[in-house]
Amino acid sequence: MAAAGKRERRSLWIAAIPMALLALSCVYPIYFAVNNALKTSKGYILDRFGLVTDPTVQNFADAWGRARFSEYFVNSVLVTAGAVGLLLLLSSLVGFALAMLRFPGRRFVFVAILAALMIPIQVVLVPFYRTVEGLGLLNTRVGLVLAYTAFFLPFSIYLMTAFYRGLPRELLEAARMDGARFLEVWWHVMLPLGRPALLTLGILNTLYCWNDVLISLLVLQDRRTLMVGIAALRGSTRPTCRSSPPGSCWRRRPSSSSTSSSRGASSAASPWAP
Amino acid sequence: MIDLRHVSKRFGGHTVIDGVDLSVEEGEFVVFVGPSGCGKSTLLRMIAGLEEISSGDVWIGGERMTDAEPYDRGVAMVFQSYALYPHMTVAENMGFALRIQGLGAAERRRMVEAAARKLHLDHLLDRKPAALSGGQRQRVAIGRAIVRDPKVFLFDEPLSNLDAELRVQMRIEIARLHQTLANTMVYVTHDQTEAMTLADRIVVLRGGRIEQVGRPTDLYDDPDNLFVAGFIGSPRMNFLPGVAAGPDSVRVAGLEVRVPGLSSRLAPGQEVQVGLRPEHLTATEGVEVPLAIEVVEQLGAMAYVHGSLAPDVPVVAEWRSGRPRVGERVPLRFDPRDLRLFDREGRRIR
Ligand SMILES: Nc1ncnc2c1ncn2[C@@H]1O[C@H](COP(=O)(O)OP(=O)(O)OP(=O)(O)O)[C@@H](O)[C@H]1O
Ligand SMILES: [Mg+2]
Numbered sequence: 001m002a003a004a005g006k007r008e009r010r011s012l013w014i015a016a017i018p019m020a021l022l023a024l025s026c027v028y029p030i031y032f033a034v035n036n037a038l039k040t041s042k043g044y045i046l047d048r049f050g051l052v053t054d055p056t057v058q059n060f061a062d063a064w065g066r067a068r069f070s071e072y073f074v075n076s077v078l079v080t081a082g083a084v085g086l087l088l089l090l091s092s093l094v095g096f097a098l099a100m101l102r103f104p105g106r107r108f109v110f111v112a113i114l115a116a117l118m119i120p121i122q123v124v125l126v127p128f129y130r131t132v133e134g135l136g137l138l139n140t141r142v143g144l145v146l147a148y149t150a151f152f153l154p155f156s157i158y159l160m161t162a163f164y165r166g167l168p169r170e171l172l173e174a175a176r177m178d179g180a181r182f183l184e185v186w187w188h189v190m191l192p193l194g195r196p197a198l199l200t201l202g203i204l205n206t207l208y209c210w211n212d213v214l215i216s217l218l219v220l221q222d223r224r225t226l227m228v229g230i231a232a233l234r235g236s237t238r239p240t241c242r243s244s245p246p247g248s249c250w251r252r253r254p255s256s257s258s259t260s261s262s263r264g265a266s267s268a269a270s271p272w273a274p
Numbered sequence: 275m276i277d278l279r280h281v282s283k284r285f286g287g288h289t290v291i292d293g294v295d296l297s298v299e300e301g302e303f304v305v306f307v308g309p310s311g312c313g314k315s316t317l318l319r320m321i322a323g324l325e326e327i328s329s330g331d332v333w334i335g336g337e338r339m340t341d342a343e344p345y346d347r348g349v350a351m352v353f354q355s356y357a358l359y360p361h362m363t364v365a366e367n368m369g370f371a372l373r374i375q376g377l378g379a380a381e382r383r384r385m386v387e388a389a390a391r392k393l394h395l396d397h398l399l400d401r402k403p404a405a406l407s408g409g410q411r412q413r414v415a416i417g418r419a420i421v422r423d424p425k426v427f428l429f430d431e432p433l434s435n436l437d438a439e440l441r442v443q444m445r446i447e448i449a450r451l452h453q454t455l456a457n458t459m460v461y462v463t464h465d466q467t468e469a470m471t472l473a474d475r476i477v478v479l480r481g482g483r484i485e486q487v488g489r490p491t492d493l494y495d496d497p498d499n500l501f502v503a504g505f506i507g508s509p510r511m512n513f514l515p516g517v518a519a520g521p522d523s524v525r526v527a528g529l530e531v532r533v534p535g536l537s538s539r540l541a542p543g544q545e546v547q548v549g550l551r552p553e554h555l556t557a558t559e560g561v562e563v564p565l566a567i568e569v570v571e572q573l574g575a576m577a578y579v580h581g582s583l584a585p586d587v588p589v590v591a592e593w594r595s596g597r598p599r600v601g602e603r604v605p606l607r608f609d610p611r612d613l614r615l616f617d618r619e620g621r622r623i624r
Contacts, residue, residue, distance in 0.1 A: 168355060168357065170353045170355050170357035171357055171359065173324050173344075173351075173353070173357065174351075174353060174357040174358075174359070174418075175359075175370070176323075176324065176343070176344045176345065177322065177324075177344045177345065177349070177350060177351050177371075178345065178370050178371035178374055178418070178422075179345035179371050179374045179375060180345075180370075180374050184374055188359075188370070188373075188374075189359055192361045193359075193360065193361055
């Protein structure tokens with residue numbers, strides 16, 4: 001018994017070492033960014049890796065003010081909130097319809113949505129840009145909200161449909177017997193019951209919208225979201241090696257793989273692309 | 275109250291309900307029975323408005339409701355799976371229909387509490403369905419139906435998920451409910467006892483058609499055909515192959531028996547099926563026939579005895595006195611008036 005416990009503990013330790021390394025690889029870049037963001041220019045040039053000695057928040061203030069991050073931040077928040085809200089609303093409605101209602105062609109619609117899931121964003125960039133331009137939505141936040149919604153909707157619908165398919169049809173029928181019409185069934189029954197799936201979708205879509213650079217770069221060309229701002233800062237000619245680390249503190253990442261180093265704008269492109 | 279006028283239901287090319295005509299009186303308790311897949315649930319759901327009607331008409335309370343929305347039909351339904359809303363409390367579940375109607379919270383609460391008292395649910399009103407036992411969920415489902423005070427209650431096998439004891443209890447409760455509310459009820463089951471005890475009238479369905487409609491005792495004593503005779507009653511009626519020996523007598527199990535009370539005449543040599551219920555095989559007087567006992571199902575108060583009257587003529591007899599033993603050969607008696615005759619197509623010969 002005790003021997004078994006010991007062996008178990010040892011195997012736990014063996015597993016813990018790579019886990020810890022993995023965790024460290026995720027935490028270190030954050031530490032590195034925060035640490036350097038608090039240094040002055042001089043401190044940064046003299047010692048890149050050492051712990052900060054005379055912390056200053058001046059860099060943050062510069063980024064917020066002079067580099068117009070405050071404006072970008074508002075753009076990011078508004079666009080992300082708008083897109084995620086719209087995505088949740090639409091995917092829950094469509095998922096309910098596809099999973100529960102019987103109407104001709106519903107299988108075809110579902111397959112078409114699945115097919116849309118296979119198309120990487122890069123492939124449709126040109127027609128997408130033309131469409132946005134043609135609609136007069138270039139450089140508007142509404143345009144970006146709609147663009148995010150369009151690109152992330154297929155997956156969201158797929159997830160909600162799969163989730164609602166798992167619920168018994170009798171719930172819908174009971175609600176109809178109780179006198180609820182389509183939207184009332186959705187509002188009173190389907191939306192509350194879909195909460196676990198909606199929560200997951202909300203988190204995923206928030207991350208993707210917040211971290212996107214590619215779509216944002218195309219649609220909001222002179223207003224910029226935060227991620228575009230950070231990406232631009234990195235490539236700008238001004239010697240602001242300092243402003244980049246505080247900038248990247250704003251950045252939240254979905255996984256450790258994209259955390260590893262600074263990459264070009266395309267690194268945060270389509271999360272759905274294979 | 276409910277009038278089904280030649281209603282049919284087709285799924286694709288497959289006819290599931292085939293031209294059913296049925297009329298249910300106000301306050302009546304009607305039970306649909308039939309083998310699995312015969313279309314009981316489908317017919318009930320057509321009345322509820324959950325299943326589109328392919329042809330024919332449904333009238334409820336004197337109005338044509340063929341295309342009406344479920345709620346507008348004034349019917350409430352209790353589902354086999356209960357279909358309680360898992361995210362709502364018992365009170366919210368029961369009050370949902372009232373909330374959709376736009377009633378205020380206070381009035382809703384008052385009506386829900388009144389219904390809950392009838393079903394002894396008062397102390398459970400603030401629980402979620404997940405925290406209830408099967409029987410309690412069942413009662414909530416019924417409560418949800420009675421809160422609305424509908425003209426018609428529809429039940430689709432409401433007790434089939436309960437254990438035997440609870441089922442008996444709920445059966446009595448439903449019977450009591452029907453007495454106090456006096457609403458029209460349509461009830462689907464494949465439990466014989468539920469059908470016999472609850473029904474004012476039983477509708478026997480087979481393959482989407484009505485085989486017979488009648489009071490439980492009528493179906494039991496006077497079935498229209500072989501199917502109803504075999505379906506109603508447990509253990510089922512014995513069917514013995516026979517041949518007409520005269521205009522009103524048959525040769526069965528080596529005996530020639532005169533069947534009294536026949537209005538039609540048998541053609542001598544005509545093949546018939548002779549039906550005889552297990553409890554009619556142990557009469558104290560009448561025609562005597564020997565039985566070789568093969569299996570005994572002893573239930574204490576009575577026993578079901580399986581044996582054969584002649585080679586290849588197996589029967590079941592209900593034994594109320596003594597303790598029969600396997601291997602014995604005993605004389606049985608039956609009254610020829612208890613015989614039911616059916617022709618080759620299974621139609622009753624009266
Ligand atoms: N949506 C559907 N599509 C196609 N066929 C269906 C559909 N619903 C039911 N059926 C068919 O209709 C027939 C009757 O089904 P129904 O559910 O009414 O039977 P039932 O008498 O209630 O059976 P059970 O006692 O098993 O509940 C079955 O053969 C079933 O396969
Ligand atoms: Mg059924």
